[in-house]
Every structure is written in C-alpha cells, then in structure tokens.
Amino acid sequence: MITDDPDLDVAIRLVADARLGSASFLARQMKIPFAAAAVFLDQMEVRGIVGPAHGSRAREVRVRACHRCGRVGTRGFYVREPDWVTGNRTACRNHDACDRRR
Missing domain, CATH: 3.30.60 (Wheat Germ Agglutinin (Isolectin 2); domain 1)
Incomplete structure (x- = not known):
C-alpha cells in the first residue's frame, strides 16, 4: 500500500504502469468522473509522482x-x-x- 487511500493507490499504479499522467486516461481506466481523476493527479503532483500540468498535455511521470x-x-x-x-x-x-x- 502506497497511501491510506486505496483508490489513490490504484491511480498511482495505473499511471506508473502506463507512464501516462492524464486525467482522461485515469477517468477511463478507473471509470470515474474526469474531475475526480484530476484531483488524483493533483494529489500525485504534491507527492512528486507526476510533474506539473502543462495545459492539455499529459503530465510527466516520475516513477x-x-x-x-x-x-x-x-x-x-x-x-x-x-x-x-x-x-x-x-x-x-x-x-x-x-x-x-x-
């Protein structure tokens, strides 16, 4: 377990496996709303897992x-x-x- 939130753990594993840090990717894979996926990416940015947002591009994955x-x-x-x-x-x-x- 990486964090206390099991959904965030799933999101981190998906992003690390696919090496793709985009909200639309997470929303499709996890079957969650786009806004919830964007919140997960913001939490990952705070933890240093993904880089900052650059407009509509996918974020850099650092893990x-x-x-x-x-x-x-x-x-x-x-x-x-x-x-x-x-x-x-x-x-x-x-x-x-x-x-x-x-």
Whole structure:
C-alpha cells in the first residue's frame, strides 16, 4: 500500500504502469468522473509522482512500477528490451528483493 487511500493507490499504479499522467486516461481506466481523476493527479503532483500540468498535455511521470512485484518508486529499476509480445517491461534491479516482495 502506497497511501491510506486505496483508490489513490490504484491511480498511482495505473499511471506508473502506463507512464501516462492524464486525467482522461485515469477517468477511463478507473471509470470515474474526469474531475475526480484530476484531483488524483493533483494529489500525485504534491507527492512528486507526476510533474506539473502543462495545459492539455499529459503530465510527466516520475516513477516506475515493477511488473513482477508491483513496487512503485523512482530508483532501482531497469527497462528490458522491448519485444512484440510484452512490449517494454520495467523490473527491479535487485531480483532477490523483488522475489521477496511477491
């Protein structure tokens, strides 16, 4: 659990996995109103998860999520080479710690 709010946790994981910080993306994925998704993005900006808003563009995502254990953070990740089946996959650099978190 990243925060005390389970809905915000879901929003953070979605943004980190997709590397896309937009209110319309969150609203579609979570099936919530656009205004609620915008509030989640503002809360993520305060926490340093996404960058500031730039008009109608998506916000910069400053965190990554491990596809194996689900850890969200800014350091200790690597991006595997893309392939046509899985696409880009982010994983923890320390595989032993990642296995313990699963």
